[in-house]
Amino acid sequence: MPEPGGSGPSSRPAFAPMITDAPGLNWAGPGDAWSRAWGAHPQQAPVLPAGNGFTTLAGPRPAALPPMPDRPPAPVPPPLLNPAAAVAVLPLAARTAASGPTAEDIALVRHSLGVLEPVADRATAHFYAVLFLRNPELRALFPASMDVQRDRLFRALLAAGQAAGSPAELTAYLDRLARGHRKYGVLDEHYGPVGEALLAALERYCGRFWDQSTEIAWRRVYRAISEVMIGSAAADARENPAWWQAEVVAVDHRPGDVAVVALRTDRPYRYRAGQYTTLEVPMWPRVWRPYSLASAARPDGLLTLQVKAVPAGWVSNALVQRTQPGDVLRLGPPGGTMVVDHDDDTPLLLLGGGTGIAPMLAVIEEVAEHGRARTVEVFYGARRASDLYARERLAELARLHPWLAVRSVVAEGAPVDGGPTGPLPAVVGRRGPWEEYAAYVSGPPAMVRRTAAVLLDAGVPRERIHHDLEGV
């Protein structure tokens, strides 16, 4: 592998073997570890609208729906999907709903979102109540705890509604959402029942602000949303599976309840350094959590994650405390925008707090592999020295690559390796200048938020501050 700036191949291999006795690919099939692990959930159509709530498991809707005691019949009942087919027989309002959203529709949708915001919790609870009342067979397919889904639903709803006036932004958002939802088993026909439940919740909680124009506006916007998502999912299905099976090939326990988990997927898993995957463990079906990929894509196909067991962290605790080689997990598609452009020489500032160092390790490996000269400065933050589980790996990388500078930053106690002390955002703010750098920030949300603010103050343009936190 050429070193950045070097003219020829280096004597060092780009990737040392991670696990020498890892099982081969193509091991998945009837009777394999995956099938045994998931035997209790055969052929699950594991639909959980974890990310947006515009989608759900379907299944035939009962022929005779129980009446909604607290909701009068909808004044305008056009379908939310494929309205073109039914347009000739629909009443005027329905025909209007079949065309695309107008500027007025978008204003009405945004206004109703503003009305809904203070009662978001109750509105999303109502959404699920209507959904499950009309489609009772769906409840068993959602995870036991719906709290996270509720939060995500409303955030996705807000995001889609707010972005409705910016087609490019909305399409990109929905495209990611649709691709990420294939692992839940979402089908085209699920969008209709979900849309109806959504409208029921909106109608109820917008109160006197809900009128026929608002309903038609929502129907147009929702139809546009559904069409983009259905198209994106279909395009993705031509290239990728809905999920990947991943066999655990090693679990390396580190101080501070951290485990480095090495995985081998059943099919090639294409991702960029800095991205994350979503993961489901057999112990908690239908509960998916994101984890940054801790190594650059390797020729042997192995992936690594760095996971910390945290109180009430169902999936993290299962991974750190219960998972062993041979176990089989499932991965969703890679996501996240913390990827590095290797075509320019902008110096990189990589800021990782706790297990937030994981994507930075992957980025360093990818820069090294790419072989173009650029400065890379890393600040690795932890509360105390004993939490710096990746210190040795970073020191090894710094020894290998002269363009890499690593500083360990502890918030409490004596300096480590002569590095600075204090909260990571404050330490970064005291250093610099950073105006010329592209910054990548990963770690606890408060750390990411504060660090992004410090970098902006330090003159780093917003578009050069990369992280996965929404709304910052």
Ligand SMILES: NC(=O)C1=CN([C@@H]2O[C@H](COP(=O)(O)OP(=O)(O)OC[C@H]3O[C@@H](n4cnc5c(N)ncnc54)[C@H](O)[C@@H]3O)[C@@H](O)[C@H]2O)C=CC1
């Ligand atoms: N792509 C991403 O954004 C990733 C995020 N994470 C997240 O990173 C977190 C890591 O947790 P731990 O290892 O327990 O880290 P931790 O809580 O021990 O903190 C690590 C660093 O963040 C700083 N920090 C913590 N709270 C802060 C605050 N309120 N303000 C300013 N700085 C603060 C600490 O001083 C320390 O330098 C988890 O929440 C995990 O979900 C992990 C991997 C990737």
